[in-house]
Amino acid sequence: MFQKTRDVVALDLGAHSIKMMVLSRGKSMFDFLGSRSARNRTAAQLTGQPPRLLALGISHLPRGTIIEGKIDRPDQLVNAIRVLADHLGIGGKNHPVAIALTGYEVMIKTVTLPTMTEEGLEKRMTEELGQYVPYPVAEVNIDYEIIGMSKDKATHMDVILVAAKRTVVDEYVAIIQQAGLEPAVIDVDFFALANAFEAACGVFPEQTIGLADIGASRTSLGIIHQGVLTFTQDIPMGGQQLDDSIQARFRDVPAAPERIKLGGAAGFDQARLEAVLREVVRGWAGNLRRAIEFFHKNYVETPLDKLYLCGGSARIPGLAEFFQQELGTPVEVFNPLQAIVVDPQQFDLQYLESIGPQMAVCLGLGLRQTSRK
Numbered sequence: 001m002f003q004k005t006r007d008v009v010a011l012d013l014g015a016h017s018i019k020m021m022v023l024s025r026g027k028s029m030f031d032f033l034g035s036r037s038a039r040n041r042t043a044a045q046l047t048g049q050p051p052r053l054l055a056l057g058i059s060h061l062p063r064g065t066i067i068e069g070k071i072d073r074p075d076q077l078v079n080a081i082r083v084l085a086d087h088l089g090i091g092g093k094n095h096p097v098a099i100a101l102t103g104y105e106v107m108i109k110t111v112t113l114p115t116m117t118e119e120g121l122e123k124r125m126t127e128e129l130g131q132y133v134p135y136p137v138a139e140v141n142i143d144y145e146i147i148g149m150s151k152d153k154a155t156h157m158d159v160i161l162v163a164a165k166r167t168v169v170d171e172y173v174a175i176i177q178q179a180g181l182e183p184a185v186i187d188v189d190f191f192a193l194a195n196a197f198e199a200a201c202g203v204f205p206e207q208t209i210g211l212a213d214i215g216a217s218r219t220s221l222g223i224i225h226q227g228v229l230t231f232t233q234d235i236p237m238g239g240q241q242l243d244d245s246i247q248a249r250f251r252d253v254p255a256a257p258e259r260i261k262l263g264g265a266a267g268f269d270q271a272r273l274e275a276v277l278r279e280v281v282r283g284w285a286g287n288l289r290r291a292i293e294f295f296h297k298n299y300v301e302t303p304l305d306k307l308y309l310c311g312g313s314a315r316i317p318g319l320a321e322f323f324q325q326e327l328g329t330p331v332e333v334f335n336p337l338q339a340i341v342v343d344p345q346q347f348d349l350q351y352l353e354s355i356g357p358q359m360a361v362c363l364g365l366g367l368r369q370t371s372r373k
Contacts (some may be wrong), residue, residue, distance in 0.1 A: 016216030069103015096184030232249030
C-alpha cells in the first residue's frame with residue numbers, strides 16, 4: 001500500500017505489547033516482495049546469507065490500548081512507540097517502518113476466477129471488485145495475488161484478496177508519523193507470520209502446515225498447503241483469558257498472572273494451577289479444532305501434518321504437548337529468531353530463546369523489503 005525505496009524497521013503492534021526489530025541488510029537478503037504490499041510470499045526463496053539482528057525490544061502496553069485491532073488510546077500507543085524507538089537508538093530519525101494490520105477490520109478472502117494474465121486480473125478487479133468486498137470500494141484499500149490453479153476447476157485459478165478499511169489504515173499511518181517514524185510498508189499479520197515461518201523452518205511443498213499465533217486476546221490461525229497460505233482465521237482466544245482465570249483463582253498469590261502461567265512464580269498450589277490451565281486451554285483446543293475442521297470441509301481434506309505455535313502464550317510450559325493430545329496432531333513451538341544471525345556479545349541468547357515465539361510477526365515484517373519500483 002506504501003511503496004518506498006529503503007529498508008524498514010519492523011514494528012508489531014499487539015494488544016498486550018509492541019515489538020520492534022532492526023535487521024542488517026545486504027545484497028543477498030531474503031527477497032519476499034513483489035510489486036504489492038500484501039502479497040502472498042510463502043513460496044519465496046531464500047538466497048544468500050541470513051540477516052543479522054541489530055536491535056530488538058519489547059514494551060508492554062496498558063490494557064485497552066488496542067482492542068481487536070482498533071486503537072482505543074492513540075496517545076498511549078504513540079508514546080510507547082516513541083519510547084521504545086528511543087531506547088533502541090532509532091527514535092527521532094524518521095526511519096521507514098513496516099507494520100501489520102490485524103483484527104476484524106481486515107478481510108482476507110480467496111476467490112476463484114477463470115485463468116487469466118495479471119493484466120487481465122487487474123482489469124477485472126477494477127471493474128468487478130464490489131462483488132467480492134463487503135464494504136463500499138471507495139472506503140477500502142485493496143490488494144490481491146494469484147496463488148495457483150484451482151483444485152476444483154482445471155480452467156480456473158485461485159486469487160487471494162485483501163481489503164482493509166481506509167480509516168483503519170489512515171489511523172495507523174497517523175500513529176507512526178506522530179511517533180516520529182515513516183510508514184513504509186503496511187502488511188497483514190498472516191502474511192508476516194507465514195514469511196517468518198518459512199525463514200525459520202523452510203518450505204514444505206508436500207505438506208499441510210498450521211500456524212497458530214496465540215496473542216493476548218486473539219489467535220491468528222493460518223494454514224499453508226503445499227507451500228501456499230491457503231486459509232486464515234481469527235479465533236477469539238488468547239493469553240488474557242488465562243491471566244484472568246489465574247487472577248480469579250490465585251488472589252492469595254502476589255505474583256502477576258503472566259509470571260505464574262509461565263512457571264516463574266513460587267508459593268502456589270501447582271495442582272490447582274494445572275487445573276486452571278487445562279480448563280482454559282481445553283477451550284482453546286476446541287476452538288482450534290473447529291477452525292481446522294472448517295478448513296478440511298471447505299478447502300483441503302488432507303489432515304494437518306503439523307501445527308506450529310508461536311505468540312507470547314505459546315511459551316506456557318507443556319502447551320504444545322496438551323494441544324497435541326487434544327487435537328491428535330503433532331504440535332511444536334517454533335522460535336522464528338533461529339532464522340537470523342545473533343551476536344552473543346550484544347544480545348543475551350537465553351533471553352532471545354525465551355521471547356522468540358512472540359517475535360514471529362515482527363520477524364516477518366523485518367524480512368520485508370520495500371518496493372523496487
